[in-house]
Amino acid sequence: MTDNQEDKEAIYRKLVRPKMMFDLKKRIIEHLLVKKKYKDLSYTAKQMAEELGTNVRYISAVLHVEFHTNYTTLVNKYRIDEAKILLTNTRYEELNVEEIGDMVGFAHRQTFHTAFVKFTGMTPRAYREKYKSKRIPPSKKNKK
Incomplete structure (x- = not known):
């Protein structure tokens, strides 16, 4: 991991509490895998955030810290x-x-x-x- 990536991860970890991070990770997996939202061409991180009752910054933080990737790549x-x-x-x-x-x-x-x-x-x-x-x-x- 580069210094820039480590800095970003540290910022994201401060942004989202650990319990919320864990909860959002489970809910993201449920939405994308169980409900197969990844098949929907028009489904966006913004829509997922709205459905999960959060915001895109939190979704991005969880994806970065827990999945080590961004929405599109996942x-x-x-x-x-x-x-x-x-x-x-x-x-x-x-x-x-x-x-x-x-x-x-x-x-x-x-x-x-x-x-x-x-x-x-x-x-x-x-x-x-x-x-x-x-x-x-x-x-x-x-x-x-």
Whole structure:
């Protein structure tokens, strides 16, 4: 961590009390992961702050201190994590990469591609090919 990052983290830690930090972290995870808000193209940190009854500065502080990232990067990480699952699930093998990107919340093919490479080091297509033999078959309960 650079001196600037350490300074920022110290400022954020002073801004938000530890109990509030812990509570907001749990609520952010619930909103983004459990409710899958990361899939919503128009969902912003401001909207999340309003729904959680707080402000964007507190959301940013929690993201920085607890997740070591910002809102956009965290949302994209969750999107890419889901895309990796879909790309390796035989249930979605007929979908092209762009459709997978749409399903997980990316508005543009290039944004999806860039984020995927950032988090995995390879393109979505290359990822799908690499893990083709390890694909997840659809569950038996989903079969008719």
